[in-house]
Amino acid sequence: MITDYLHTVDWSRAQFAMTAAYHWLFVPLTLGLSLLIACMETVYYRTGDPFWRRTTRFWMRLFGVNFAIGVATGLILEFEFGTNWSNYSYFVGDIFGAPLAIEGLMAFFLETTFVAVMFFGWDKVSRGFHLTATWLTALGANLSAWWILVANAWMQAPAGCAFNPETLRNEMTSFADVAFSPVAVDKFLHTTLSSFLLASLFVVGVSAWYLLRGRERQTALRSIRLASLSGLASALLTLGTGDRSGAVVARTQPMKLAAIEALYHGREGAPLTVVGLLRPAARRDTAGSPFRFGIEIPKLLSFMSFRDADAYVPGIADLIDGDPAHGLMPAAEKIARGRTAIAELARYRAAEEAGDRTAAAAAKQKFDPATPEGRAFLDDCFAYFGYGYLGSPQELIPDVPLLFYAFRVMVGAGLLFILLLAAVWWYGRRGTLERQRTLLRCAILAVPLAYIASEAGWVVAEVGRQPWAIQDLMPVDVAVSAIGSRAVATTFFILLALFTALLAAELSILFRQIRLGPRNIPDxxxxxxxxxxxxxxxxxxxxxxxxxxxxxxxxxxxxxxxxxxxxxx
Amino acid sequence: MDTFTLLQHYWWLLISLLGAFLVFLLFVQGGQGLLLLLGRTDDERAALAEALGSKWELTFTTLVTFGGAFFASFPLFYSTSFGGAFYVWTALLLVFVVQAVAYEYRRKPGNLFGERTYDLFLLVNGIAGPLLLGVLVGTFFTGAHFTVRPLNLVGEGGSRIISQWTTPWHGLEALADPRNLLLGASLTALAGMLACQYFMNCLDDAHLRARAQRAMRPLALLFLALFASFLAGLLTADGPHAAPDGSIVRVPYKYLRNLLQMPVAGGLLALGVLAVAWSILRGWRGDRRAFRFGGCGTVLTVAALLLCAGWNDTAYYPSLAEPGSSLTIRNSSSSEFTLKVMSVVSLLIPVILLYVRRVWRALGPKRPGPRRDSPAR
Structure with missing residues (x-):
């Protein structure tokens, strides 16, 4: 039976990861392109120049093709919390459900109501109303991202909640702490800015293709002028927010940071490995460097993590084996304390169920933060509740090579984009962009690279969280639903086939629309x-x-x- | 009634209203089911699809919000039903996924699978959507096979999963219950009927309107027969009552008692049924305003039925495996704090209704006359 659940966990993780990966292929373009379109329509509104009307509507077409499939995959993602992660939904539904509901009420309604005006309203509403609808669609899309990322940030760093022993679940105690946690703010800024970057690269890439073909010259050049500037600004800001995110991760998810850096043994003045090739056999108990080769910048990791070049950054081995000198408790001790917490909770609930009020009242004291005994128990044992479900400390280590390489793909691509966009903007300003054919080809190649970098970012965020569904509170194998692995495997393959087919259709339509170009749209x-x-x-x-x-x-x-x-x- | 209880009732009211609007908006699905019947040429089908095309997102969004609101206010239902009736919920979601892309892709060049495939998606969504939703809502009255044991979370060995489904069919068994099927078939017929009324309301083409009028008649009769059967069965059936000690007991004529003990719900149901009946009469004669009555009547009727399912100490999700595991608004809700927060957020609902109404009107039939705001040249 247990084996069945463990296997179900694997399929459920695979299904969720696959759905999220597909969903994230479409969302960043929706987020970023909606804003670029709104900017273009604003120019049209202000100037009345039919060129901008046509250009707006051309990019809006591409937006529409992308929007529909993003909405479709998002529906599955939201409900998978219930279908595949029912224990999770009960354990933290009191907190986690709120951002999802608010997203639906506050953002998704706004987005989908006004997107209808965007597409169907050109000849039915005034220009002002249409422009407002376009901006509200962009606002709705980005507000939607805010609430979804609030939910995701809460999984990475739970805040504003307390455990209720009577209901056996976590309950919200501060909405502001949930909605505006530093992790949520950083995650939102980093994610949306990187989405604007991706959308800008998309516009630049498509425009570059036109220039190489000698078509749609005016549309391409003017679009590039706008998108290279917005992309450059987004890329620089993404870099800044990424740096802030790293500092937050160092405090809230030190194991994730250590795995991203393949830092097995912590040190003061830790270097940042810019590029490196990991030894396949590298583990926490292996002596020497985990790299076959690597280029390091001394002390940079310490500085980026704690704004102090000499700060101590714990490694994977320190986090597992403990390091009393730096106040790190061994993982085995955390697991033992977590099991004590679970046992005490079981004792309390058993007394409640048996109607033994005296025993229940005594047991409940341990969960009361108002009493010294309660405070001590909550700090010393219950803080490690989730660890009690783990079988061994080894389970705490996420996939190091995957995280190490994914992170470098994301950051490396981001830096390349800055150079590329700067060059595109520079030559665009000088009016010689059309002659830079290599640069234009690179701009086209940057589009798929942007998607790879964007997906790599999510791999870093989510694989780095493993084995936790909710950091330190609930591991994934306790969060899952009681469904057979065959059932989840079946839906996994159905969704995989469906999403792949729809992606193929989307790309086919998108490429066809690009080939048709804005000339197809009468102005x-x-x-x-x-x-x-x-x-x-x-x-x-x-x-x-x-x-x-x-x-x-x-x-x-x-x-x-x-x-x-x-x-x- | 203490604050927590009041909030639980308030949120069940909101869930009922969201569910009611969702059922009303299923007219989009009804229209999709009728595309091939009413549209005889590609252009006619395009006109019908276009009439629905600016509305499908509202149905879709209401479904998403319905799910999110249920999650936020009654998380134990979310975890129990979605994680248990896995196959049926997944099937429902899949038919909505294919709908979302079908509108956008069906006539786009390069859509790979051809227009007919996307029309088939719309047809599947049009029929299976209301049917599955009806079956799932039916389980609010007929029950489902599950147990809820929070102690599993801290139990030694065995399963850690709190909500367990007790049949291997994971929700498919609900399709074998005639009462659920009756409600599912009622919703499918209702969606078709409302779609006909909608087409009569929004299309200017006399041929299409006449066809919609003719199609509405048998659908209305079918709906009346199915719904009357369901309602008669419901009002004469036993129902799960939550006793003050938390235990669940079966009470004869529970839902009938609920209607009588909650005159508001009873009144809403009567008003809703009358409005739907009036819409049928108006629609039968070809009145373009039938849709208004049909829509209002649907919202009132469904809201009243859902209130009956959850209010008045009724278990809204009865467990057939272990009556004590049945879900009530009391034992399955979020904490008081969360419900308060969400109640503040719910103040947005009137704003949403206002702008949805504004957009609905803006995208309605274009009035003759000069263009309001021509772009400057």
Whole structure:
């Protein structure tokens, strides 16, 4: 039976990771592109220049293709907390459910209501209303990210909660601490800024493709001018927020930091390994360097972690074996204390169930922070409650090579993007960008690299949290639902097949839309279009929205775009 | 009634309203199920799909919010039902996933699978969506096979999982209960009927409107027959009552008693049923305003039924495996603090309704006359 659950955990983790990875392929573009589109439409609103109307609508088309599949994968992700992680949902639902509900009420409604105006409202609402709707869509998307990241940050560093022994769950004690924890703030800033960076690189990459083909010159150059600047700013800010995130991780998740750096043995003035190749056999009990080779910057890790070049950074071995000199308790001791906490809790609940009020009252004293006995027990034992579920200290070590390399892919790509965007912006300003064909090719290659870097960021965040579902409170194998592994394996493969098929369709449509280009979008007014001869004769609803080229995108591209003809012309 | 109890009732009311709006918005699914029947040409189908296209996100968002609100206010239901009735919830989610992409991709060049595949997605969502949702809501009255044992979390050995499903079918068994199927089929017919009323309301094409009117008639009769059967069965059935000591006992005519003991719920149900019946009469004659009555009536009826399921010391999720594990709004809710926080957030709901209404109107039929705001040249 236990084996069954352990296996279920593996499948559930795989399913959640796969869903999250697919979802994250679409979300960053939605977050970033929505803002760029809003900026472009603002220019149109202010200048009335039909060029910006057409350009806005071109990028909006690409946004729409991406938005739908992001919404679809997000639905599965939200409900997987219930379907695959039912114990988790009970144990922390009192805290974790609130950000998800608020996301739905405050952000998702805003986003999806006004996105309809964005697509269907060009000829139905005033320009001011349409612009407002576009900004509200961008706001909704980013507010949505805020609440989701608040929930995720809480899993990384629980805050604003207390354990209730009567209900056997954690309960919220401070909404502000949950919603505005430093981890949540950093995570939001880092994630959304990196999303703006990705979206900017997407716009630059697509525009670069046009320039290499000698097409859509004006759209491409003006889009690049906007996106290279926003991308450069986003990249620099992402670097800054990443640095802040690292400092927060050093305090809240030292094992994650040690694994990211493959730091097996802690030290004062710890160096940062810029690049390195890990020895496959490297472990915490292996003497010598874990690297075959590596380039280090002395003391940088200590400085970045604690803003002190000589600060002590604990290594994996120190966190497992303990280091009294630096106040680190051995993991085995934490596990023993956690088991004591679980046993005391069981004793209390058994007395409650048996109706033995005297014994229950005595046992409950240990969970009362108002009493000295309670404070001591909560600090000395209950603080390690989650550790009591672990079988051995070894389980506390996440996948070091995966974290080490993923982190370097993310940071390395980020630094490359800064150089690339700076160069694109510079040549764009000088008006010689079209001659820099190698640079334009690099800009195209940067688009898939941005997605890889973005996914690598999530690998660092989530794999680094293992074995915890909630840091120090609940390991993943206790968080899971009581479902057979075959059931989860079945849904895993169904979702994998479905998401892969939908991703293929999305990419195919996206590439086709890019090949069609903005020239396909008429920049004449709706009334002109309505009176112009059309190849299709839709019903009245069709005609009502027929003037809206974007509604045509959605439902009648086949005719409106001349399906069957050569899309690339 | 103390503050905590009041908050629990308030949140069940909100859940009921969200559920009611979700059922009303299933008219989008109903319309998808009728696309091939009502639309005889590609352009007609495009016109119908376009009429639904600006509304599907509302249904989708309401479903997401319904799930999130349930999670925040009654987390034990979320963990028990979703983690237990795994197959049915997953199936429901899958049919909504394919809907989300179908609208955007169906006529896009390069969509890989062809328009017919996406139309099939819409059809599957249109029929399976309301059916599965109805079956799952049916278990609020008929019960499900689960146990809830929080002590598992601290038990020695054995399972650590608090909520356990006691059949290997993980929710599929609910599909074998005729009462659940009856409610599922009722929702499917209702969604189709409301869709016809919606098309009659928003389309200007006389042929399409006439077809929608003709299609509404058998759907309305089917809905009335199915729903009347479900309601009769419900009102004459035993129901789970939460005694003051927390135990769950079966009480004859529990839901009928609830309606009589809660005149507000009884009144809402009567009003809702009358409004739906009135919408059928209006729609039968081709009145374009039938949709308003149908929509309002649906919201009132469903909200009243859900209030009946959770208020008045009723177990809203009865356990067939172990009655003591049944979920009530008292034993499954979040803490008082969380419910208070969420109640403050719920003040946003009127704002949401206002802007949704504004957008709904803005995207409605275009009025003749000069353009309000032509772009400057």
């Amino acid at each position: 004449v007014d709706v009334t002109d279009i309505d009176s112009a001869p059309r190849g299709d004769s839709g019903g009245p609803c069709d005609r009502r929205l027929g003037g809206s080229e974007d509604s045509g995108d959605t439902l009648r591209d086949g005719s409106a775009n001349g399906r069957g003809g050569d899309p690339a012309r």
